[in-house]
Amino acid sequence: MHIAIIGTGYVGLVTGACFAEFGVNVTCVDKDESKIKKLQEGIPTIYEPGLEVLLSKGRREGRLSFTTNLKEAVQKSLVIFIAVGTPPRETGAADLSQVEEVAAEIGKYLNGYKVVVTKSTVPAGTGALVKRIISENCSEEFRFSVASNPEFLREGAAIEDFMHPDRIVIGCGDPEGVAIMKDLYSPLYLIDIPFVITSVETAELIKYASNAFLATKISFINEIAMLCDRVGCDVYDVARAMGLDKRIGPEFLHPGPGYGGSCFPKDTRALVHLAANYECDLKIVKAVTEVNDRQRDLMLEKVKQMLGEPVGKTVAVLGLAFKPNTDDIRESPAIYIVRKLVDLGVKVRASDPASIDEAKKLFPEVDFCTDAYETAQGADLLVFLTEWNQYRKLDLEKLKSVMAQPAIADLRNIYDPNLIRKSGFKYVGVGRTCSF
Numbered sequence: 001m002h003i004a005i006i007g008t009g010y011v012g013l014v015t016g017a018c019f020a021e022f023g024v025n026v027t028c029v030d031k032d033e034s035k036i037k038k039l040q041e042g043i044p045t046i047y048e049p050g051l052e053v054l055l056s057k058g059r060r061e062g063r064l065s066f067t068t069n070l071k072e073a074v075q076k077s078l079v080i081f082i083a084v085g086t087p088p089r090e091t092g093a094a095d096l097s098q099v100e101e102v103a104a105e106i107g108k109y110l111n112g113y114k115v116v117v118t119k120s121t122v123p124a125g126t127g128a129l130v131k132r133i134i135s136e137n138c139s140e141e142f143r144f145s146v147a148s149n150p151e152f153l154r155e156g157a158a159i160e161d162f163m164h165p166d167r168i169v170i171g172c173g174d175p176e177g178v179a180i181m182k183d184l185y186s187p188l189y190l191i192d193i194p195f196v197i198t199s200v201e202t203a204e205l206i207k208y209a210s211n212a213f214l215a216t217k218i219s220f221i222n223e224i225a226m227l228c229d230r231v232g233c234d235v236y237d238v239a240r241a242m243g244l245d246k247r248i249g250p251e252f253l254h255p256g257p258g259y260g261g262s263c264f265p266k267d268t269r270a271l272v273h274l275a276a277n278y279e280c281d282l283k284i285v286k287a288v289t290e291v292n293d294r295q296r297d298l299m300l301e302k303v304k305q306m307l308g309e310p311v312g313k314t315v316a317v318l319g320l321a322f323k324p325n326t327d328d329i330r331e332s333p334a335i336y337i338v339r340k341l342v343d344l345g346v347k348v349r350a351s352d353p354a355s356i357d358e359a360k361k362l363f364p365e366v367d368f369c370t371d372a373y374e375t376a377q378g379a380d381l382l383v384f385l386t387e388w389n390q391y392r393k394l395d396l397e398k399l400k401s402v403m404a405q406p407a408i409a410d411l412r413n414i415y416d417p418n419l420i421r422k423s424g425f426k427y428v429g430v431g432r433t434c435s436f
């Protein structure tokens with residue numbers, strides 16, 4: 001089978017590389033010539049563990065190619081995935097202009113039956129829009145199916161998630177399209193991954209509902225952490241005991257500076273907006289976004305309280321990405337907090353194993369360092385903002401010896417508070433027996 005993936009961002013590139021690994025012939029398309037040139041030369045355009053190996057294997061074995069020529073890719077493919085961006089508009093609604101543009105081009109170049117699949121996260125009803133646009137742009141009467149096949153890939157673990165998903169959701173109104181999609185995913189069907197076959201609109205909503213629910217868990221535990229701080233309890237124990245209840249589960253109950261990234265912040269807002277169009281007031285999801293915004297400011301308050309008068313102080317920030325194992329800083333709470341600290345007149349030193357190049361573009365005034373100890377040099381406070389593994393077992397004595405003051409704000413709860421305090425540090429965590 002030959003397929004085309006339009007859009008070589010995080011989702012498109014991972015999807016293309018993984019399908020090629022399954023033995024499918026994949027053409028990845030992007031209008032960004034510099035991106036395509038890099039990919040043709042075997043240079044990955046994003047940081048994603050395991051991706052480089054799959055890209056070079058797919059290219060070497062002739063199953064994975066990159067092009068800016070959408071027409072050619074569409075015409076030789078049976079299945080065409082739309083994996084372009086759906087960024088938020090001012091209103092919170094998803095901006096579908098890239099999806100619409102691609103759908104029009106697909107329509108123009110249709111030369112036979114195809115399945116056109118949206119991978120991009122799109123509001124319920126977009127499949128119908130894609131169908132209309134293709135029909136309007138198609139000069140001859142070619143048949144095509146429209147499907148929705150949302151992705152549930154976590155950045156940093158995207159290859160693993162693609163190869164071993166919890167479920168595959170296929171939204172498609174006609175049996176031919178469903179059969180082709182099932183065939184495409186047969187390597188996963190054969191290892192007993194559950195398939196949910198549904199209408200296009202339902203599949204589209206499943207994606208938003210899943211992300212909104214995960215975001216709800218995070219905001220919920222962040223609120224409980226705030227209460228723990230006030231009452232003097234340990235949220236670690238609260239979350240652990242809650243998570244042992246199988247109905248609740250332990251995942252996504254880690255308090256921190258709030259969720260970030262390219263998905264949760266935008267998708268929760270888009271869902272609220274979509275619901276409002278249907279005169280539904282999604283009170284819970286709205287509150288989830290509000291709690292998340294407040295969480296960043298609550299964390300900033302913790303830092304400020306630890307620091308005292310900010311002007312002239314030095315803060316060492318460890319971690320800038322919105323989570324570990326990615327170079328992605330989009331909507332990262334770390335970026336928000338660094339910006340506020342810089343504005344307060346604090347001297348910021350920062351490091352991150354993967355995202356420094358991007359962060360440098362935002363903060364010319366920040367001193368970027370290569371490792372934790374260099375970052376901590378002369379600092380009045382060390383702040384953990386991303387839970388990278390390499391920050392989990394630092395030499396506390398060495399840190400203390402290079403810092404101006406021994407003080408740690410562990411905003412990802414990666415250390416045992418007692419251990420830190422015993423080592424002579426002033427400490428604050430998130431919901432870990434502290435009275436701020």
Ligand code: UGA
Nearest residue numbers: 151152153154155218252253254256259260261263322323
């Ligand atoms: C998320 C979903 O997990 C994927 O299933 C989905 O496909 C993807 O969005 C998407 O819509 O494309 P991702 O944004 O890569 O994936 O990252 P997550 O691992 O879900 O983390 C999101 C944010 O929540 C991060 O900022 C993370 O630090 C935060 N988080 C997560 C917490 O603060 N606490 C937790 O317990 C878990």
